Amino acid sequence: MSLGGLQTFSRMIRGRRLFAAGLQCCRCRLSCHVKRHYSLLPDDVKSLRALVNPEISRIRNIGIMAHIDAGKTTTTERMLYYAGYTRALGDVDDGDTVTDFMAQERERGITIQSAAVSFDWKSHRINLIDTPGKNKEIRQLLVEIKKRTTLNDCVTTGHVDFTLEVERALRVLDGAVAVFDASAGVEAQTLTVWRQAEKHHIPCVCFLNKMDKPAANLSFCIESIRKKLKANPVLLQIPVGSGKNFTGVVDLLTSRKLMWKMKSMRDDGRVFEVKALDRSDDPDLLQVVSDARTALIEQVADLDDEFAELLLTDFSENFDAIPSNKLQEAVRRVTLARKGVPVLCGSSLRNKGVQPLLDAITAYLPAPNERHHDVVRWYKDDLCALAFKVLHDKQRGPLVFLRIYSGTLKPQTALHNINRNSTERMSRLLVPFADQHVEIPSMTAGNIALTVGLKQTVTGDTIVSSKASAAAAAHRAQNDNEAGKRSRECASVILSGVEVPDPVFFCTIEPPSMSKQADLENVLNCLQREDPSLKVRLDPDSGQTILCGMGELHIEIIHDRIRREYGIETHLGPLQVAYRETVLHEASASDTLDRTVGERRHVVTVELAVRPVDITSVGGSCELAFTEELEGQLSAEMKEAVENGVHSSFLQGPLLGYPLQGVSTLIQCVTIEPGTSPAMVSACVSRCMLKALRLAGGQVLEPVMSLEVTVGEDHLSSVLGDLAQRRGTVRDIQSRHDNKVLLATVPLAEMMGYSTVLRTLTSGNATFSLELDTYEAMNPQEQNTLLKRLSGLL
Numbered sequence: 001m002s003l004g005g006l007q008t009f010s011r012m013i014r015g016r017r018l019f020a021a022g023l024q025c026c027r028c029r030l031s032c033h034v035k036r037h038y039s040l041l042p043d044d045v046k047s048l049r050a051l052v053n054p055e056i057s058r059i060r061n062i063g064i065m066a067h068i069d070a071g072k073t074t075t076t077e078r079m080l081y082y083a084g085y086t087r088a089l090g091d092v093d094d095g096d097t098v099t100d101f102m103a104q105e106r107e108r109g110i111t112i113q114s115a116a117v118s119f120d121w122k123s124h125r126i127n128l129i130d131t132p133g134k135n136k137e138i139r140q141l142l143v144e145i146k147k148r149t150t151l152n153d154c155v156t157t158g159h160v161d162f163t164l165e166v167e168r169a170l171r172v173l174d175g176a177v178a179v180f181d182a183s184a185g186v187e188a189q190t191l192t193v194w195r196q197a198e199k200h201h202i203p204c205v206c207f208l209n210k211m212d213k214p215a216a217n218l219s220f221c222i223e224s225i226r227k228k229l230k231a232n233p234v235l236l237q238i239p240v241g242s243g244k245n246f247t248g249v250v251d252l253l254t255s256r257k258l259m260w261k262m263k264s265m266r267d268d269g270r271v272f273e274v275k276a277l278d279r280s281d282d283p284d285l286l287q288v289v290s291d292a293r294t295a296l297i298e299q300v301a302d303l304d305d306e307f308a309e310l311l312l313t314d315f316s317e318n319f320d321a322i323p324s325n326k327l328q329e330a331v332r333r334v335t336l337a338r339k340g341v342p343v344l345c346g347s348s349l350r351n352k353g354v355q356p357l358l359d360a361i362t363a364y365l366p367a368p369n370e371r372h373h374d375v376v377r378w379y380k381d382d383l384c385a386l387a388f389k390v391l392h393d394k395q396r397g398p399l400v401f402l403r404i405y406s407g408t409l410k411p412q413t414a415l416h417n418i419n420r421n422s423t424e425r426m427s428r429l430l431v432p433f434a435d436q437h438v439e440i441p442s443m444t445a446g447n448i449a450l451t452v453g454l455k456q457t458v459t460g461d462t463i464v465s466s467k468a469s470a471a472a473a474a475h476r477a478q479n480d481n482e483a484g485k486r487s488r489e490c491a492s493v494i495l496s497g498v499e500v501p502d503p504v505f506f507c508t509i510e511p512p513s514m515s516k517q518a519d520l521e522n523v524l525n526c527l528q529r530e531d532p533s534l535k536v537r538l539d540p541d542s543g544q545t546i547l548c549g550m551g552e553l554h555i556e557i558i559h560d561r562i563r564r565e566y567g568i569e570t571h572l573g574p575l576q577v578a579y580r581e582t583v584l585h586e587a588s589a590s591d592t593l594d595r596t597v598g599e600r601r602h603v604v605t606v607e608l609a610v611r612p613v614d615i616t617s618v619g620g621s622c623e624l625a626f627t628e629e630l631e632g633q634l635s636a637e638m639k640e641a642v643e644n645g646v647h648s649s650f651l652q653g654p655l656l657g658y659p660l661q662g663v664s665t666l667i668q669c670v671t672i673e674p675g676t677s678p679a680m681v682s683a684c685v686s687r688c689m690l691k692a693l694r695l696a697g698g699q700v701l702e703p704v705m706s707l708e709v710t711v712g713e714d715h716l717s718s719v720l721g722d723l724a725q726r727r728g729t730v731r732d733i734q735s736r737h738d739n740k741v742l743l744a745t746v747p748l749a750e751m752m753g754y755s756t757v758l759r760t761l762t763s764g765n766a767t768f769s770l771e772l773d774t775y776e777a778m779n780p781q782e783q784n785t786l787l788k789r790l791s792g793l794l
């Protein structure tokens with residue numbers, strides 16, 4: 001239907017609304033006035049061992065996104081309870097919920113790691129992948145960090161520390177539930193996660209929680225979804241009563257009242273009454289429901305041509321008579337096409353409205369086979385899975401969470417990891433149930449599995465059944481691509497994992513005694529496999545272990561986990577900014593290495609040139625090339641030795657020993673006497689590189705962050721003044737309601753203590769987030785100061 005057609009249709013239906021309103025819509029449903037009592041639970045808690053592979057169309061892989069304190073954990077707990085997987089209602093305020101299972105989380109009442117939980121609801125399998133909440137973690141961790149002397153003057157990097165956790169969870173979701181505090185509407189953090197979900201084209205359902213609060217406001221929330229999220233809210237329920245008197249909802253699809261008539265404060269809300277609206281109901285409610293239902297039909301018809309056609313052909317006399325299943329099918333299409341988001345309401349804490357939310361998840365969010373995954377088709381029915389989380393269990397070793405995209409996973413089989421080019425044996429296959437795991441004999445496409453025995457797999461790796469299967473998939477991809485743009489390499493059949501940003505901070509980490517060094521190394525290896533954004537390296541000069549992370553909180557959490565989970569008390573050195581280096585000019589150098597080791601003489605001569613390249617055009621990396629002549633002359637072994645020599649020089653710049661960026665190297669001549677070892681070739685190349693880099697003149701690059709500050713107009717000028725002193729550049733100042741949103745870039749090194757300063761400047765009325773934007777050359781004066789400071793002269 002054309003836009004004009006839709007508008008005409010919309011006008012038509014608006015005209016009808018006055019005519020068809022109120023009683024008529026109730027009358028047509030009088031026949032359904034059967035009072036029923038629903039108990040959605042079997043008497044006993046379900047046996048987890050009864051879990052079997054569900055049909056793919058009945059699987060829902062979903063996540064819950066929410067602003068701090070919106071009620072994500074409480075809602076999850078209610079879902080598990082009503083689905084029959086927990087006997088008692090968990091309470092975040094008592095710290096006994098199922099999904100927050102790490103010790104730190106229990107103690108702090110926060111959700112750091114994504115935990116996956118599987119449960120069944122009305123013959124559907126729901127795999128709930130927890131997307132971690134951010135601001136509360138940051139706030140609580142800051143309180144702890146402030147208590148420590150070493151990190152007193154700290155930098156907070158806002159969302160940056162945790163973006164990867166959320167991205168990782170979103171990557172494997174098919175749908176999401178956005179939980180809002182109905183008295184607050186859309187808040188800043190939801191906005192960030194919502195944008196991330198949009199990037200992954202994830203269909204969503206909105207749940208307006210906390211309808212029991214006196215300040216809960218339905219129309220305000222709907223407006224904020226429309227305005228702030230730029231989404232199209234499709235209201236499916238009308239709340240009955242408000243504040244303390246919120247007792248249930250009217251389902252606009254069926255015009256039935258779902259009422260929770262609680263007998264006491266301890267009533268768990270399992271049983272609720274479902275009753276068709278009738279004339280005995282409050283006339284105001286009848287009117288509101290009638291208007292809202294007509295508006296819903298109108299809105300859905302505007303968004304879905306199939307529904308609009310059905311209305312105009314079969315129900316043109318009475319739009320309101322459209323069967324609820326037809327309306328539901330249309331809402332589903334609208335949701336899957338991301339043209340609208342169904343909105344429901346309830347109060348998880350008061351045990352109202354969660355069962356209809358579960359119904360909505362199964363009714364509107366997509367099954368795994370309704371989502372498009374680019375690479376998966378090349379595998380046909382072969383196994384293709386993505387490792388989206390690695391955890392370490394003291395008894396069982398690494399536990400790898402896999403999202404299976406195609407094929408079947410069975411325990412006691414060898415699996416091939418394309419990213420690591422390694423094959424390893426998976427010993428056991430489990431269904432994840434927070435910190436309980438249930439063993440099962442096989443798992444099919446669309447599911448979330450937990451595996452034991454994969455020791456090399458890292459978060460983000462693609463797992464297939466064998467090397468041959470990966471090659472067959474690559475072959476299919478190659479054949480299918482007529483233009484032949486796709487390479488024959490495995491890269492084309494790797495699922496896109498999570499992009500790992502470069503770490504911006506680092507610090508030394510020391511064990512309490514040298515005897516614990518090996519244990520610490522082992523722990524750091526485990527942690528790196530869990531979290532690819534954590535980098536660990538050895539300082540070649542001091543021999544110290546260096547932790548590199550996304551932000552102070554990131555490093556602090558790692559520090560905390562080493563202590564709690566592995567029992568090692570470590571000492572962190574001061575946090576330092578991860579600078580980079582580049583060169584200013586082109587320069588050439590040559591070098592000869594002539595060394596006799598034992599009986600053997602090694603002689604090699606190298607000539608090479610380095611030059612600066614635009615750091616933005618090469619995405620921060622360095623380039624290496626050989627002259628055409630050399631390409632033909634060098635053996636594969638010697639070529640690799642030369643490459644190793646160059647790459648090791650890229651890791652340590654000549655000025656301060658920071659990694660190089662934006663440097664292009666051309667190997668012009670390599671002459672190697674027979675008997676020379678590859679290690680000597682690498683050593684000579686590294687030495688020659690150092691000469692060339694020194695001749696080319698060094699330049700320090702510093703991480704520049706993009707900063708977003710939300711502040712009241714009264715405090716804007718003081719925030720701007722402070723930013724100027726921090727070498728900040730203001731990009732834009734936008735208005736958001738009564739606040740100003742300041743967008744700027746600022747060197748990370750200048751952000752020490754920013755959260756404290758901002759709090760003081762604005763009397764606590766500002767929030768900010770910080771993300772790595774780019775690396776930029778420092779001006780000569782700043783660079784000199786830095787060089788002096790780092791060499792101890794200042």
Ligand SMILES: Nc1nc2c(ncn2[C@@H]2O[C@H](COP(=O)(O)OP(=O)(O)OP(=O)(O)O)[C@@H](O)[C@H]2O)c(=O)[nH]1
Nearest residue numbers: 068069070071072073074092133136210347348349
């Ligand atoms: N009044 C009211 N309070 C609620 C409701 N749901 C949750 N709460 C309360 O809100 C607070 C936060 O609830 P949580 O479930 O921890 O929220 P969360 O979104 O999981 O929090 P994070 O994981 O830290 O982001 C707790 O004190 C809950 O008791 C509700 O429906 N009504």
